[in-house]
Amino acid sequence: MLLALDAVGDALELNYFLESAEALRWIVARRFAAVIGSAPHNLYNEEVKDIFERRVGIMLGPARFLLHTLPNPYVFSLSLPDLLQRFNRGRKAAEYGAVSRALIDDLHRAWAESGKPSVCDARSFDDAVGALEGHLGANVLSWDEASPIPLDPPDSAGSAADFLLLAEAALHQAADIPSENVMGVVKRRVRRWIAKRRQR
């Protein structure tokens, strides 16, 4: 067990501790096959725990990141490339929102220009095809709703660069700062804790 403590034994915020030299050295030495957080993720994978997941990304390497949904039985098992894709989710959502708003604007304009009919039961939607193709791409019209959604993902270079800067800073810190003091404090605290538990 490793406690989130600083060099003098005071508690540190967990995410801050996870990018510290002490935590990274301890983690790297144990070559984990899987990493998991105790807090559950959203059942439909709509939520990204951004700060925590970036810290996991720094340490994950070839391991799997398990995102559990307990008490539900589902687990999302992610590799580092999967995690890097998640870091771009905010940009994806913003871009999709902008495209959707522009599409609705065009469809609304077409409806207004056609005299704002109160009902439109026509089986054909030819008047909307141009707008759909223009904003979402032609492949969307032939999509079978089972295969991956044929939308071009936004460029992920920006979010990848942000993550690399975080990882670089953490690794540079790990290379420069001695950890003997912190590990000594941690060991003493854990020994004290174990001794207290035995006395109960």
Next chain:
Amino acid sequence: MSIGLTTWLDVAPIDGNVLLIVNSAPGDESEAGRVFDALDGCVQPSRLYVIATPEWLG
């Protein structure tokens, strides 16, 4: 271990060390306890490691 959406039945057994980071709200023992229970069938106790804030020591 497969990638993507799976269940605990498919996760087990995990061959290697497992790191559990206790990032639940301090004191939410039921949430952390559920994960320990789920991992119980997936990883050998000697291969389970934990990172937590000192509040969890009680």
